[in-house]
Amino acid sequence: MSRIEAAPAVATPAQPGTAPTTTVAKQLSAEPPVDVERVRRIKAAVESGQFPISPAKIADQLIALRYEWMHNEQA
Incomplete structure (x- = not known):
């Protein structure tokens, strides 16, 4: 399976205060x-029925993500 690729670099304005030609939104x-x-x-x-779905694995990942989220909130 392929991974998500990094976003391309955003063009920067030539002079301070000018709008970039390519924006992140575009x-x-x-x-x-x-x-x-x-x-x-x-x-x-x-x-x-050919995709293996493991409810226990999904639950474990959700719990792990919640603990990670809680840890990051305390920082």
Whole structure:
């Protein structure tokens, strides 16, 4: 499976106080925020019963993310 790629560099203005020619919003809106083809393949695999779903693994990850979130809030 492919990983999410880093966002491309944002163009900076030539002079202070001028607007950049390419904004982050324009770059982000140029492509969908997710890999639509990958989502389609996963959805088809889930519907056909070929995608392994482990409720225990999902629960473990949700709990781990919550603990990480709580830890970051205290900082």
